[in-house]
Amino acid sequence: MSEKQSGGEQFVFQAEIQQLLDILTHSLYTHRDIFIRELISNAADALDKARFKSIKGETLADPDLDFEIRIDLDKDKRIITICDTGIGMTHDELVRNIGTIARSGTSEFLKTLGENGSDKLNLIGRFGVGFYSVFMAGEKVEIVTRPADPEAPAHRWISDGKGSYQIEPGPDDAKRGTEIRVHLREDALQFTEKFTVESAIKKYSNFVPFPIKIDGEQINKQSAIWREPKSSVTEEQYKEFFKFIANETEDPLTWMHFSADAPIQFHALLFVPKKTREIFGFGKDETGINLFVRRVMVDNHAQEVLPDYLRFVRGVLDSDDLPLNISRETLQENPYLRKISTTVVGRFLSHLQELSEKQPETFQGIWNQYGRVLKEGYMDFTHKDKLAPLFRFDSSKNSEPAQTVSLSDYVKRMRDKQEAIYYLSGATREAIEKNPTLEIFKAKDIEVLYCTDPVDEFALPGLIEFEGKSLQSVDQADLKKIESIEALEKKEEKAEEEKISEKELKNLARRIKDILGERVEDVELSQRLVDSPAVLVGTTPGMSAQMERLMHLMHEETAKPKRKMEINGKHPLIRRLLQIYQTNPKDPFLVQAAETLFDSVVLLDGFIADPHAMALRSQQLLTQSTELYLQKPGQSE
Ligand code: ADP
Numbered sequence: 001m002s003e004k005q006s007g008g009e010q011f012v013f014q015a016e017i018q019q020l021l022d023i024l025t026h027s028l029y030t031h032r033d034i035f036i037r038e039l040i041s042n043a044a045d046a047l048d049k050a051r052f053k054s055i056k057g058e059t060l061a062d063p064d065l066d067f068e069i070r071i072d073l074d075k076d077k078r079i080i081t082i083c084d085t086g087i088g089m090t091h092d093e094l095v096r097n098i099g100t101i102a103r104s105g106t107s108e109f110l111k112t113l114g115e116n117g118s119d120k121l122n123l124i125g126r127f128g129v130g131f132y133s134v135f136m137a138g139e140k141v142e143i144v145t146r147p148a149d150p151e152a153p154a155h156r157w158i159s160d161g162k163g164s165y166q167i168e169p170g171p172d173d174a175k176r177g178t179e180i181r182v183h184l185r186e187d188a189l190q191f192t193e194k195f196t197v198e199s200a201i202k203k204y205s206n207f208v209p210f211p212i213k214i215d216g217e218q219i220n221k222q223s224a225i226w227r228e229p230k231s232s233v234t235e236e237q238y239k240e241f242f243k244f245i246a247n248e249t250e251d252p253l254t255w256m257h258f259s260a261d262a263p264i265q266f267h268a269l270l271f272v273p274k275k276t277r278e279i280f281g282f283g284k285d286e287t288g289i290n291l292f293v294r295r296v297m298v299d300n301h302a303q304e305v306l307p308d309y310l311r312f313v314r315g316v317l318d319s320d321d322l323p324l325n326i327s328r329e330t331l332q333e334n335p336y337l338r339k340i341s342t343t344v345v346g347r348f349l350s351h352l353q354e355l356s357e358k359q360p361e362t363f364q365g366i367w368n369q370y371g372r373v374l375k376e377g378y379m380d381f382t383h384k385d386k387l388a389p390l391f392r393f394d395s396s397k398n399s400e401p402a403q404t405v406s407l408s409d410y411v412k413r414m415r416d417k418q419e420a421i422y423y424l425s426g427a428t429r430e431a432i433e434k435n436p437t438l439e440i441f442k443a444k445d446i447e448v449l450y451c452t453d454p455v456d457e458f459a460l461p462g463l464i465e466f467e468g469k470s471l472q473s474v475d476q477a478d479l480k481k482i483e484s485i486e487a488l489e490k491k492e493e494k495a496e497e498e499k500i501s502e503k504e505l506k507n508l509a510r511r512i513k514d515i516l517g518e519r520v521e522d523v524e525l526s527q528r529l530v531d532s533p534a535v536l537v538g539t540t541p542g543m544s545a546q547m548e549r550l551m552h553l554m555h556e557e558t559a560k561p562k563r564k565m566e567i568n569g570k571h572p573l574i575r576r577l578l579q580i581y582q583t584n585p586k587d588p589f590l591v592q593a594a595e596t597l598f599d600s601v602v603l604l605d606g607f608i609a610d611p612h613a614m615a616l617r618s619q620q621l622l623t624q625s626t627e628l629y630l631q632k633p634g635q636s637e
Helices: 017-027 034-054 090-098 105-113 115-129 131-137 186-192 195-204 235-246 328-333 335-358 360-379 381-390 407-412 429-433 434-444 455-463 479-483 502-519 545-554 573-582 588-605 611-631
Strands: 002-005 008-012 069-074 080-085 140-144 155-159 164-169 177-184 212-214 254-260 267-273 288-292 296-299 314-319 392-394 420-423 449-451 469-473 522-525 535-540 563-568
Touching: 017 105, 017 131, 034 069, 034 115, 034 131, 034 177, 034 195, 034 296, 069 186, 069 195, 080 186, 090 164, 090 195, 090 429, 090 434, 105 115, 105 429, 115 131, 131 140, 140 296, 177 186, 186 195, 195 212, 235 254, 235 267, 235 288, 235 314, 254 335, 254 545, 267 335, 314 335, 335 360, 335 381, 360 381, 360 392, 360 420, 381 407, 407 420, 420 455, 420 545, 429 449, 434 479, 449 455, 455 469, 455 545, 469 545, 502 522, 502 563, 502 573, 535 545, 535 588, 563 588, 588 611
Parallel strands: 069 212, 288 314, 420 449, 420 469, 522 563
Antiparallel strands: 002 008, 008 164, 069 080, 080 177, 140 155, 140 177, 155 164, 254 267, 267 314, 288 296, 392 449, 535 563
């Protein structure tokens, strides 16, 4: 990979990085000032790391140097220099971090850029390749870096961004930290103007917690706004701060700022970004909480502050009561941090609840983006009572698909004598609406929550109950209880119709069970069907049919879930089958009809057992029924 050359080594940029560099150097991008943001953000990270080391008691090279970022502008030479007194890089770190090894984000970023993606260049920092943005403005870049380790030597890295770079020993008098000299392209002269650079800093880097100086003068405010009283922070400052810490360009949907003194002292400032990052298809979003201890950043992706189901939240937690030299492992077990976390989560969920009452539209926006993730919280028993009221579902009372119905809306609308909250899962709203098990609920005007997210299958039973009402899947409902709920408009019972004896229908059911054999647990008369002739229902207590389906999909080795077939004694098809049965219980047409009926309910249930046999049976049935049709008086000539 490297070649020694006159005291230096020549390296070739990894192919994907070269591809990225080609795009960066050739794009006509209007916001080239983001390279300043990226370099400053790297400098701030490096300073955080150095300060953390020093607080832990390690000796740094040049211990008297202040932690700061200096920018020097040289109009004559067309150079902007960005210099920090941070952790620096060793030779190997230079190779690893810049140029030789593609970082995992490189290809993702290239994909995001796509063909005409120069408007997305702005997102570069999110993908861990922000450094390369320097080539949007620079034709040659020199890095001189000296690690904080007092023993380690300095190195110089030089490249024109065209295929290769060189690393050579750095000057002996180089101080701790990293200096990046950008030789500007002819068309990027504005970056030697103080005004331009200052505007970029104010726009993107105002909250960097270290002084940023241009030619000696401090530019940024550098205030830890989360430590200030709420009343002294303006809405604009919150938004600006959010964009800074979350690397976002749009305003947050909401934020919560709160401080506690006793029993544990801490400050928390949390934001909800406008859009989820999980739809990018890059897997789970990384947690976005910056953990500070006494103003010192100890972790910029702290896992221990918020649970996984709040991974979309961005923000800061700062406490004076946590030990500074704490390792990640001990952080997890730290009882103070656990207490803080419980309090912060509770407060944040209450904030969302309040939002749902006072600004329902904003809340709905949050739910639409993050509802699926929030529902993963059903396992958090500590906060269940605050989470459940936030959940929203589609429902049979909605006229079009939208997750807008809360469990309390549902409970308020429950029918007289209705005891449980009912839900039904399926892949889509359409599939759910066609499910025959819903029919009795429609007839009785009982609301049913429509669950189209796979997580619902676990989240709803996981809640166990809400406001004293149990949660039940429609296909698990106690039909006797449903029976006692009055139908809205009683359908005219055709009382005069010949009384069909239940006994006879039960005999028919038994005969159908004989025909279907082991394929069904049983065949019974249905209490739940109104318009459909038959349906399959699950037989495992406490587990909905959809849940069984999911379990089977996840663990294919498990037996296919057992099903019971229910037939609707009032349906004309079943009545005709009964007639056939009464004439000849062994009629081969009855066998064929029962088989085909079973095929159709299997399809509705979501399992396709044997498509060939199914197709064949329905064709045979068609052959017979067309023959019958032709025999009808007046049909055939
Ligand atoms: P990111 O900062 O998101 O990791 P970059 O491409 O901006 O991605 O930087 C790559 C890596 O190079 C950083 O993670 C860091 O290890 C190293 N690096 C960049 N700038 C500096 C600096 N000023 N001081 C020390 N290390 C740096």
